[in-house]
Every structure is written in C-alpha cells, then in structure tokens.
Amino acid sequence: QGKPVEGALVSFSAEGSPRVAGGKSDSDGRFKLTTFDTNDGAPVGEHAVTITKPKKAAGTTQVINLDNPGEAYNKQMTAAASGESKDVETELPAKYADPKQSGLRRTVTEKGPNEFSFELD
Numbered sequence: 001q002g003k004p005v006e007g008a009l010v011s012f013s014a015e016g017s018p019r020v021a022g023g024k025s026d027s028d029g030r031f032k033l034t035t036f037d038t039n040d041g042a043p044v045g046e047h048a049v050t051i052t053k054p055k056k057a058a059g060t061t062q063v064i065n066l067d068n069p070g071e072a073y074n075k076q077m078t079a080a081a082s083g084e085s086k087d088v089e090t091e092l093p094a095k096y097a098d099p100k101q102s103g104l105r106r107t108v109t110e111k112g113p114n115e116f117s118f119e120l121d
Contacts, residue, residue, distance in 0.1 A: 007024060008051050009022060009023075011049065012033060014046065047108060064110065
C-alpha cells in the first residue's frame with residue numbers, strides 16, 4: 001500500500017545452502033540480514049527471497065524479540081530454508097512466504113552495494 005512494513009521477516013536463501021540469512025524490518029521498512037553473526041549479511045550469490053509478517057498471538061505486543069528471537073524466528077528461518085514458508089501464518093500475501101512463488105530474487109555481490117528494496121502487492 002505504498003508504506004513500509006514494520007516487523008516483516010525477510011529471508012535470503014541460496015539454493016543448496018543449509019543456512020538462511022534473515023532479518024526483521026524496522027518502522028522505515030529497513031532490515032539488516034544475519035547469517036552467522038549479527039548483521040553479517042547474506043552470502044555472496046543468488047538468493048530466493050521471502051517476506052512474511054507473522055500474525056501476533058492473542059494478548060502479545062511483539063512477534064519477535066531480536067535479542068532473543070526464540071521459536072517464532074527459528075520456525076520461520078527453518079521453513080524458509082526448506083521451502084515450506086507458505087505454511088507460516090502471515091499478515092502479508094501468502095505468496096511472499098514461499099520462495100518458489102514469491103517472485104523475489106536478489107544477487108548479493110562481494111563488493112556491493114548490497115541494498116535491496118521490495119514492492120509487495
């Protein structure tokens with residue numbers, strides 16, 4: 001709707017890679033990816049991208065605590081790596097949760113800049 005999405009989980013997954021780079025968007029829609037260490041980015045190469053915003057459980061105010069992401073984040077990252085993200089309940093259109101249907105692909109280069117934006121419909 002032409003506005004940034006706060007609290008969206010963005011994941012970059014390279015085919016055959018056992019790890020997914022993931023991050024959470026802030027109020028401006030900006031995100032930093034983590035693969036092994038906080039904000040270390042995604043590995044060089046082509047990635048399928050998924051973007052979800054998990055529905056909040058009743059009575060909660062926050063989906064993911066970035067200091068201790070817990071089960072919700074782990075579930076999303078595991079699902080993204082296996083291509084099963086479409087089963088995660090999300091506030092965004094379901095196609096963006098499935099790396100095969102999202103239509104979102106980006107190539108991370110060694111020299112950068114590696115800044116990506118996404119328009120979701």
